[in-house]
Amino acid sequence: MNRPELLSQLDDTSEKWDVVIVGGGATGLGIAVDAASRGYRTVLLEQADFAEGTSSKSTKLIHGGVRYLRSGEVSLVRESLRERGHLLRNAPNLVKPLSFVVPAYRWYEQFLYGSGLTLYDLLAGDLGVGATEHLSSPETLSRISNLREEGLYGSTFYWDGQFDDARLAIAMAKTAVAAGACVLNHVKVSRLTKSGDKITGLVAQDQIDGGEYTISGKVVINATGAFSDSIRRLDDPDVSAVIAPSQGIHIVLDQKFLGGQTGVMIPKTDDGRVLFAIPWYNRMLLGTTDTGGVPVELNPKPLEAEIDYLIDHAGRYLSEKPRHDDIKATFAGLRPLVKPSGDLGSTSKLSRSHSIFVSESGLLTVGGGKWTTYRQMAEDAVDRAADLAELKQSACVTHHLRLDDALPGGSGAALDAELPYSMADAEVTVREEMAMTLTDVMSRRLRATFLDEAATLKVAPAVAKMMATELGRDDQWTADQLEALKVLAPS
Ligand SMILES: Cc1cc2nc3c(=O)[nH]c(=O)nc-3n(C[C@H](O)[C@H](O)[C@H](O)COP(=O)(O)OP(=O)(O)OC[C@H]3O[C@@H](n4cnc5c(N)ncnc54)[C@H](O)[C@@H]3O)c2cc1C
Numbered sequence: 291m292n293r294p295e296l297l298s299q300l301d302d303t304s305e306k307w308d309v310v311i312v313g314g315g316a317t318g319l320g321i322a323v324d325a326a327s328r329g330y331r332t333v334l335l336e337q338a339d340f341a342e343g344t345s346s347k348s349t350k351l352i353h354g355g356v357r358y359l360r361s362g363e364v365s366l367v368r369e370s371l372r373e374r375g376h377l378l379r380n381a382p383n384l385v386k387p388l389s390f391v392v393p394a395y396r397w398y399e400q401f402l403y404g405s406g407l408t409l410y411d412l413l414a415g416d417l418g419v420g421a422t423e424h425l426s427s428p429e430t431l432s433r434i435s436n437l438r439e440e441g442l443y444g445s446t447f448y449w450d451g452q453f454d455d456a457r458l459a460i461a462m463a464k465t466a467v468a469a470g471a472c473v474l475n476h477v478k479v480s481r482l483t484k485s486g487d488k489i490t491g492l493v494a495q496d497q498i499d500g501g502e503y504t505i506s507g508k509v510v511i512n513a514t515g516a517f518s519d520s521i522r523r524l525d526d527p528d529v530s531a532v533i534a535p536s537q538g539i540h541i542v543l544d545q546k547f548l549g550g551q552t553g554v555m556i557p558k559t560d561d562g563r564v565l566f567a568i569p570w571y572n573r574m575l576l577g578t579t580d581t582g583g584v585p586v587e588l589n590p591k592p593l594e595a596e597i598d599y600l601i602d603h604a605g606r607y608l609s610e611k612p613r614h615d616d617i618k619a620t621f622a623g624l625r626p627l628v629k630p631s632g633d634l635g636s637t638s639k640l641s642r643s644h645s646i647f648v649s650e651s652g653l654l655t656v657g658g659g660k661w662t663t664y665r666q667m668a669e670d671a672v673d674r675a676a677d678l679a680e681l682k683q684s685a686c687v688t689h690h691l692r693l694d695d696a697l698p699g700g701s702g703a704a705l706d707a708e709l710p711y712s713m714a715d716a717e718v719t720v721r722e723e724m725a726m727t728l729t730d731v732m733s734r735r736l737r738a739t740f741l742d743e744a745a746t747l748k749v750a751p752a753v754a755k756m757m758a759t760e761l762g763r764d765d766q767w768t769a770d771q772l773e774a775l776k777v778l779a780p781s
Contacts (some may be wrong), residue, residue, distance in 0.1 A: 291467050291724045297496065298332070299472040300503040307333045308681055310491060310507030311520055312479045312661040316455075318513035319462035319473070320668035326471035327691055328672065328684040333505060334471065335494050337478035339590055339730045341459035343515050345661065346734050347623030349566055349577055350474065352377050352385050352451030352662045357557060357564050366643045369456075370415045370662045375417025376663070380688075381453070381461060381695040386698060387419045387567065388452035390553040391430055391445040393607065400424055403557065410448065417734070420449035434737045435549030436608050452568065455661060456734035459773055460723055461695035465754065468694060476726055477503070482510065482524045482653070489525065489651045499728055501661060508679035511671060515626035516586045525653045532647065533657060535624040537584045537591050539592040540577035540617040541600050542741060544592035548574040558605055567604065572711060573618065573741055574599050589778060590622045618742045619779070628658040628702050646674055650684040664690075668751045705753070710744035711736045716753050720760045728754050728771035729778055740761075742781035 309325040311318045314336025324331040338344075343720060354371040355363075377385045391405070394400040401677045407422040423446075430445040431437060463473045481493040483504065491506035512521040516535040523529060548554070553568035567576050579596040598622065605611035629646045644659030644667045654675055659667045669686045676683065702712030719725040719735030738746040754768045754775075 291464060291476070293720065293724045293726070294524060295470050297469070297477075298476055300474075300505060302508065303504070305331070306491075307331050307507040308509070308679065309333070309507060309675055310505055311335070311512045312492070312510065312512050313343075313514035313517070314459070314463070314473070314475060315343045315513070316341070316368050316459065316664040317515060317659065317667055318511075319466065320664035320768075321511055321513055321656070321671050322466035322473055323462050323469065323688060323691070323693075324469045324665075324668040324672045324688050325465050325675070327466045328676075329470075330672075330681060330684070332466070332471040333471045333507070333781075335477040335479055335492075335505075336402075336465070336475045337497065338672075338725075339475045339734055340463050341456040341729070341734055343517070343588055344623040344626065345459055345515075346456035346740075347538075347540075347558045347612050347621045348455045348661050349568070349664055350453055350455055350570055350575065351388075351566070351568070352453050354410055354450070355593070355660070356406065356410055356448075356555065359409065363643070364413070367410070369643075369666060370660065371410070371414040373665055374419070375414065376497055376665060376689055377453070378419070380453055380691060381458060381693040383695040384458050384461060384693075385427050385451055385453040387449050388421070388553055389433075389447060389449055389551075390448050390555045390628075391433060392446045392555050393430060394443045395441045395771075397443055400444050407446050407448045418449075419451065421445060422448040424457050433550045433552040436547055436610055437549075438553065438607050438609055445551075452570070453661075455521050456738065457697065458661075458693070458695065460735065461577075461693045463692040463724070464558055475730070476590045479521070479524075479619070484651060487651055489653055502774070508681065508725050509675045510638035510653055510673055512653055513671075514625040518626060518657050519656050520586070521657060522649065522653065524552075525649050525651050529649070532629055532655070534582065535582040535584055535586055536627055537593075537624055538578035538589055539596045539600070539620060539622040540575050540657060541592075541597060541617050542621075543574045543576060543612050543616055544618065545569060545574050547604070547608060547610065551659065554607065556603075556607060564609075565600075566605055567769075571605055571741055572739060573675055576604055584624065585736055586624060590624060592620045592622045596622075605650075617781075618744070619740055621740055622709070626657055626659075633664065644670070646671060648674070648678060652678060705749040706745045709736075709738050709749065713736060715751065717756060717760065720757055726761070726764060728775050729755060731757065734776060734780065739775070739779040743781040746779050747776065747781070
């Protein structure tokens, strides 16, 4: 992907874009892949980096969502399991099967979870990953050696999917560009343009070099997740909010706290939440929380109370208990949950299925959803957009569309013993993947800040220097980049 070349496409105002997308997370990039692969002239603008919002901060599971069975959302589970099957086939380098155990510390739990997960397998049908089994206590401990042994009756063993969220976003950006889309990071939409009451396009600013662009389109799609209401207010300042953001955080620990390559799912903690401990790039991710009433920010910070909750709950299920100073990294994201009409209640009870709203001026907003279901969300959104803009009918082709999910080369010496990346890997991201800032490289093209904040800060000066040479930037730029990284990875 060549950013200057893509940016220059915005200068050509002779022809309207068919589809203009605001937001470059899972939702917007999914729509760009869908629209471009149907042959629609498509442009996507992301104010920061691809996936810099919630889409790089998920639990990294491509899953049906076992807990939605408990809340009776069977159709959401079925849809998610179908999409899991598509993703395992369409992005096999980035989406992999992952086994889980659900430990049983009460005599009836193995039966309860066993029946629920057998139903989960049945709902997956032909797209299932592997069969659910009962494991005895010793069999469970042979998979998760650090699980608390005292009181363990056994477990339910099942399969789901795991992925690298920010890397999948880049794979989608590359796939969209290969299909003819113009996809840009660091371009912020500030205004919608109208003719009479109808939206005709938008105005956006390049955050890297400062250029302003006026873009006309047949339809504008708001795919800005937790920010959806701010774009809806550019259309109508008095519109009421439809998004109820809910913060979820993760802490990252040494993999010894898991002691295996199988994840652990606690379907109901004492206070009724779901807890995951999963292996990821030789670390253990532990999450998540569900904190409502938070402000909408691109990079929200974990609250001390959320970190305490995760450390405390991990200690209840693990033999060697993690402490605060074992934490290697933390990250927080905002779920873009759609408010039901009427009383909101707790955000953990809000549905994770998606909604599409069309305003009177024709702004199409896609809200809610999950990473797992991005393809279906995109298909629904583009169907609706094509009707609205009276685009030439063209069927969705993404069910079997292979995504360009090659990983950085892995050649050369590691930047640091704690990080699985070399300087050559970092260089490729600047030359080929539109990484424009140090955090683009260290947080999303490579996942360094998510794996080990201290190791990232150690190697950052060398990476910033390489970037300054590649991008023709000066010493002040390098110093600013290092400062910005320290804010994100403070340890
Ligand atoms: C803690 C947590 C764990 C989760 N775990 C999972 C999981 O394991 N599996 C799963 O399937 N789902 C999971 N989800 C849900 C999933 O991550 C989200 O549903 C999904 O990432 C939302 O994507 P999005 O594109 O709608 O939003 P975002 O990723 O937030 O993207 C919106 C983008 O819009 C951009 N934007 C905003 N304003 C403008 C503007 N003016 N101009 C241009 N761009 C703009 C933002 O910068 C942002 O990048 C999780 C969510 C959370 C919070």
